[in-house]
Amino acid sequence: MPELRKDPIIGRWVIVSTERAKKPDHFISASEGPQEGECPFCEGRESHTPPEISALRKQGEKNKPGWQIRVVPSIAPFLRIEGELDRRGHGMYDIMNGIGAHEVVIETPRHISNIADLPAEQISDILTVYRERLIDLERDSRFKYVLIFKNYGWSAGSGRLKHSRSQLIATPVTPKRVKEELVGARQYFEYHERCIFCDIIRQELEQKERVVLDLNGFLAIAPFASRFPFEVWILPKKHSSDYAHSDPAHRIDLAKVLKLVLQKLKIGLNDPAYNYIIHTAPFRRQKLGYWKTIDQDYHWHIEIIPRLTRVAGFEWGTGFYICPLAPEEAGKFLREVKV
Amino acid sequence: MAELRRDPIVGRWVIIDTDHPSGPEDFEKEPLAFRGGDCPFCYGNEATTPPEIEVIRDPATESNKPGWLVRVVANKFPALQIEGALERRGLGLYDMSNGIGAHEIIVQTPYHHKELSDLEDYEVENVIKMYCRRMADLYKDTRFKYILLFKNYGPASGASLEHPHTQLIALPMIPKNVQEELDGAFKYFDYRERCIFCDINRQELQEKERIVFESKYFLAFCPYVSRFPFEVWLVPKKHQDAFCQMTHEQILELAKMLKETLQRIKDVLLHPAYNFIIHTSPINTEHREGYHWHIELMPKLTRVAGFEWGTGFYIVPTPPELAAKYLRGEK
Numbered sequence: 001m002p003e004l005r006k007d008p009i010i011g012r013w014v015i016v017s018t019e020r021a022k023k024p025d026h027f028i029s030a031s032e033g034p035q036e037g038e039c040p041f042c043e044g045r046e047s048h049t050p051p052e053i054s055a056l057r058k059q060g061e062k063n064k065p066g067w068q069i070r071v072v073p074s075i076a077p078f079l080r081i082e083g084e085l086d087r088r089g090h091g092m093y094d095i096m097n098g099i100g101a102h103e104v105v106i107e108t109p110r111h112i113s114n115i116a117d118l119p120a121e122q123i124s125d126i127l128t129v130y131r132e133r134l135i136d137l138e139r140d141s142r143f144k145y146v147l148i149f150k151n152y153g154w155s156a157g158s159g160r161l162k163h164s165r166s167q168l169i170a171t172p173v174t175p176k177r178v179k180e181e182l183v184g185a186r187q188y189f190e191y192h193e194r195c196i197f198c199d200i201i202r203q204e205l206e207q208k209e210r211v212v213l214d215l216n217g218f219l220a221i222a223p224f225a226s227r228f229p230f231e232v233w234i235l236p237k238k239h240s241s242d243y244a245h246s247d248p249a250h251r252i253d254l255a256k257v258l259k260l261v262l263q264k265l266k267i268g269l270n271d272p273a274y275n276y277i278i279h280t281a282p283f284r285r286q287k288l289g290y291w292k293t294i295d296q297d298y299h300w301h302i303e304i305i306p307r308l309t310r311v312a313g314f315e316w317g318t319g320f321y322i323c324p325l326a327p328e329e330a331g332k333f334l335r336e337v338k339v
Numbered sequence: 340m341a342e343l344r345r346d347p348i349v350g351r352w353v354i355i356d357t358d359h360p361s362g363p364e365d366f367e368k369e370p371l372a373f374r375g376g377d378c379p380f381c382y383g384n385e386a387t388t389p390p391e392i393e394v395i396r397d398p399a400t401e402s403n404k405p406g407w408l409v410r411v412v413a414n415k416f417p418a419l420q421i422e423g424a425l426e427r428r429g430l431g432l433y434d435m436s437n438g439i440g441a442h443e444i445i446v447q448t449p450y451h452h453k454e455l456s457d458l459e460d461y462e463v464e465n466v467i468k469m470y471c472r473r474m475a476d477l478y479k480d481t482r483f484k485y486i487l488l489f490k491n492y493g494p495a496s497g498a499s500l501e502h503p504h505t506q507l508i509a510l511p512m513i514p515k516n517v518q519e520e521l522d523g524a525f526k527y528f529d530y531r532e533r534c535i536f537c538d539i540n541r542q543e544l545q546e547k548e549r550i551v552f553e554s555k556y557f558l559a560f561c562p563y564v565s566r567f568p569f570e571v572w573l574v575p576k577k578h579q580d581a582f583c584q585m586t587h588e589q590i591l592e593l594a595k596m597l598k599e600t601l602q603r604i605k606d607v608l609l610h611p612a613y614n615f616i617i618h619t620s621p622i623n624t625e626h627r628e629g630y631h632w633h634i635e636l637m638p639k640l641t642r643v644a645g646f647e648w649g650t651g652f653y654i655v656p657t658p659p660e661l662a663a664k665y666l667r668g669e670k
Contacts, residue, residue: 006434078341078354078646078654091542092535093563098341098354149645157644169646172343176351177651196432203431224433275645311643312497313489313614314418314506318514322418 005225040075041163043067043109049075053103054132056125068122069129070106071168077102078169085142085172099142101170105129106163113162114152114271116262124255126166130278131251133168134244138283143170145178145282148243153273155307174282181279182291182298189297197299198239200224210331213260216253220261222327222334228305229325230269230334232261235301243280243300258302260339265306268337273307342658346564348523348535349516353564353653361568361656363608363665366640379415380446380502389413392443393472395465408462409469410446411507417442418508425482425511441477441509445469451502454492456601463594466505470617471590473507474583478622483509485517485621488582493612495639513621520618521630528629534578536631539563549659551603551666556589557596561659561666567637568657569608571600571666574633582619582632597634600666604638607665612639 040048046063049072060066073081079100086097107126108118115123130148137146150166151158174182188196204210204221212232213220220234234257240246265272280300284291291298315321342355379387382405390403393411400406413421419440427436447466448458455463474486490505491498513521527535543549543560551559551571558574573596575589585593604613619632647653664670 006436076359078356080341090563091546092347092538093542094345094347096343096345096352098343145650147646147649149649151644155642157642157647167646169650171650171652173352175650175652177649180651199432203433207431224430275648277645277649279649305648310495310497312491313616314487314508315497316614316637317487317489317516317616317618318485318508318510319516319519320510320514 037160039111039161039163041070041104041106041161041165042111046070049104049106054129054136056129065109067109069108069125071129071133072104072106074102074104074167079171096172099172101137101140101143101146101168103133103168105133105166105168107166108164111162112164114262114266115150115164115166116259116266118164118259120252120255120259123259124252127251127255127258128248130166130168131244131246131248134280137168137170138244140170142172143283144172144174146170147175147178148278148280150274150276152275153271153307156273156275158273178279178282182282182294185299186291186293186297189293195239195297195299197235197301201235201237209328212264212331212334213257215257215260217250218254218257220257222330224327226323226327226330227321229308229323230265230272230306230330231323231327232265232304232330232334233301234258234261234304235299239296239299241281241295241298241300243278246300261304261334263339264334264337265304267339268334269306269308274304275307276302276304278302344564347527347539349519350523351564351566351651351653353566353655355565355658356654356656357658359656360658360661362661362670363569365656366568366608366611378451378500378502380410380444380500380504381451382449385410388444389415393469393476395469405449407449409448409465411469411473412444412446414442414444414506419510436511439482439511441480441483441507443473443507445473445505445507447503447505454503454601454605456598456605458598460591460594460598463598464591467590467594467597470505470507471583471585474619477507477509478583480509481623482511484623485510485513486619487514487517488617490613490615492614493639495612496614498612513624517618517621521621521627524629524631525627528627534629534631536574536633537578540574540576549663551600551663552596554592554596556592559596559600561663563659565655565659565662566653568640568655569604569611569638569662569666570659571604571636572633573597573600573636574631578631580620580626580630580632582617584632600636603666603668604636608638608640613637614639 043065051063053071055067056069057067079098079102081101083099085099088095107115134146137143147169185196201219210222217237218234219237220232223233281294281298342357343352344355345352385403389412391410391412394407395409396407419438419442421441423439425439470488477483477486487508524535540558549560556576558576559571562572615634615636617634620630
């Protein structure tokens with residue numbers, strides 16, 4: 001009998017198939033995607049991108065070789081940074097101009113495609129760059145939220161270019177999906193006066209079966225109501241609501257955990273496409289008074305989703321997900337992958 | 340500058356690329372290659388599926404044998420199962436329930452290669468009549484609160500079998516996305532005492548630029564807040580709560596419209612994968628005014644990436660005004 005599980009934070013139901021259950025090796029991915037062209041992100045080709053916003057470099061001038069990590073505006077931005085926010089109505093519809101920031105974090109000067117193949121120290125530097133960009137964009141009062149995410153591989157929505165990078169999009173509204181999670185966490189806190197993520201961590205550590213890794217103050221789990229096979233969340237065990245203001249000393253520990261989890265996916269599932277997304281508190285500016293208890297009720301974390309199945313009509317229509325692999329199986333499989 | 344538009348029903352924002360709008364040729368599609376092989380839905384293979392639940396067939400032929408036009412069977416690998424009582428329980432802080440529901444397959448035609456748009460009008464009518472019959476039958480089961488009818492066509496749409504079919508899933512609860520849409524529509528109705536979909540129809544008919552075509556009973560348009568390029572909605576012009584309430588005349592017309600819309604999408608986008616979903620009122624719950632059934636049709640041309648997952652925003656590379664122009668045949 002299939003099982004329906006409810007995500008305790010946002011209330012989304014997931015169907016965990018048992019009848020149509022697949023073995024983990026069913027999902028091992030096949031390589032795919034078109035050939036790539038010349039890469040504008042490699043060292044020496046700095047003039048092929050818009051001028052850099054910031055860079056981590058040991059030597060050399062701006063927009064010249066010698067960098068380790070480089071942040072540039074997107075060549076094809078969804079949103080643009082120039083201009084005033086303009087909201088208006090159009091008959092019964094609401095419309096707003098596309099103000100925002102869309103940046104690309106180029107994670108290595110070399111043409112390496114998977115961040116899992118970079119040294120932990122480099123990943124730690126990337127995580128630090130994320131933080132610096134968040135703090136910088138927070139100063140722009142037009143923005144409410146910054147989403148940091150990575151699309152790796154063709155079916156994860158990455159383009160033709162394979163050079164390892166992540167993206168950062170600042171939006172003038174708190175996105176719906178983010179708000180649902182924040183509201184869910186706040187409601188739980190109002191009743192229990194505890195952080196729901198801390199409670200999840202406690203229960204996962206007790207039950208153990210969905211734990212992928214428990215290392216250096218971070219916990220990696222296959223969540224109870226996984227939407228996708230081999231979905232993994234990485235959470236700091238110590239409560240912290242905001243990635244930007246988390247303890248910098250822990251960044252190398254997080255880098256090691258992130259690298260290990262991504263290596264396990266790569267080795268265990270034959271280098272699948274994946275997305276990861278950093279879930280963190282929105283910008284909260286004193287004058288607005290939103291999100292008063294957020295420091296206590298929200299808990300930043302990273303969600304990793306390997307792209308092994310396709311979202312079909314049923315998921316679009318209902319918001320239900322059908323997960324063909326029980327997270328307990330995924331947890332076991334990933335625990336056992338040797339890196 | 341791109342435009343952000345907000346869906347008036349569920350409040351979702353989408354980003355419409357008005358700067359560099361993509362035309363039909365700008366999308367890289369996965370080829371629709373037919374794998375062939377043995378198909379459980381073809382004539383002669385009736386024994387390889389669970390027995391038929393309902394069928395339209397030549398009265399001279401036997402059940403579970405060739406001679407049918409439209410055939411409904413239980414899904415062999417159901418996401419949910421029909422037997423048993425609904426049981427909800429907790430596991431520490433988590434909630435769960437057993438997977439009660441119905442999961443049926445409506446095989447649209449015995450022909451393996453004939454998509455809805457390739458069928459004769461009367462054949463499409465049969466398919467739509469069958470949708471209505473299955474819905475009406477499942478309404479009687481009071482465990483169910485919602486019936487979802489949807490179609491996945493082509494690998495990029497999530498379809499695993501290529502023989503043309505539609506799926507039906509009956510659920511013991513109203514799913515989250517449906518509830519959001521219902522809540523949005525009811526809220527609008529409570530305040531204005533008008534149906535939001537009727538108002539959308541009115542504004543679309545006034546502005547005309549997003550309309551693909553219309554007939555006596557239905558309107559086909561690219562919604563102002565499309566989530567996907569070339570998304571099309573088919574909406575009854577006159578207020579109607581539920582799909583099953585269609586009159587015989589409406590069914591005949593919907594068959595033509597659906598076929599025509601799919602044909603236009605096929606012509607303009609060169610045979611893309613697509614999904615369509617019938618959005619209708621829930622069942623076995625207290626009736627509230629303000630909902631209006633419709634069909635949402637989404638060609639699968641883009642890939643959903645981290646930004647969409649993380650935010651619930653959608654990025655639409657083709658403004659619906661431009662998509663409608665293509666689908667009207669003006670470009």
